[in-house]
Amino acid sequence: MKRIWMLCFALVTLFGFFDRAWALRLEGEPISARIVAVEEQDGKMVEVTYNVTVVDAAGYIQGQVAGAEGGTSDYRFGDIKTIVNDLANQVYLVTFHDGKLLKLASARMVTxxxxxxxxxxxSDGTTETEVRLDSGTFKSIEFLLPENSTDKH
Known part of the structure; x- marks a missing residue:
């Protein structure tokens, strides 16, 4: 029984290491973003703004269009201008660069x-740090495409 626990521990450690090692392996163009999140600090809920310097444009938000029949769809960050978490209506408001607006229910973000x-x-203005954020705390995300991007509309 002890061997099984040791094997399980080794596998969890190994996969956890690979998750961190490959966390920012980009599949698409790197884009920047501004994230506003609500987090607990010193026992109080406060708004925190993150200046994201690198996130994968091939990352996506996955969800079902609110009120629609059927399954979920994926929408790439590179095509999205903003994502707003509308807690009152329990949907994510997704605005695309072409002006299209979707309301997604039961959505999750995948990087x-x-x-x-x-x-x-x-970045805090002086240093750049790799982080792993809980997207459930996000109030909004604004994706900023590079100036030379061909994805702009």
Whole structure:
């Protein structure tokens, strides 16, 4: 029984290491973003702004269009201008660069196929740090495409 626990521990440690090692392996163009989140600090809920310098444009939000029949669909970050978490109506308001607006129910954000967290690099103005954020705390995200991007509309 002890061997099984040791094997399980080794596998969890190994997969956890690979998750961190490959967290920012980009499949698409790197884009930047501004994230506003609500987090607990010193026992109080406060708004925190993250200046994201690198997130994968191939990352996506996955959800079902509110009120529609059928399954979920994926919408790439590179095509999205803003995502707003409308807590009152329990939907995500997704605005695309072409002006199209969707309301997604039961949505989740995916930046890497092995991670349930939002993997990105943030900057405080002097240093850039790789972080893994809980997208459930996000109030809004504004994706900022590079100036030379051909994805702009």
């Amino acid at each position: 890497h196929y092995t991670s349930t967290l939002f993997n990105c690099k943030v």
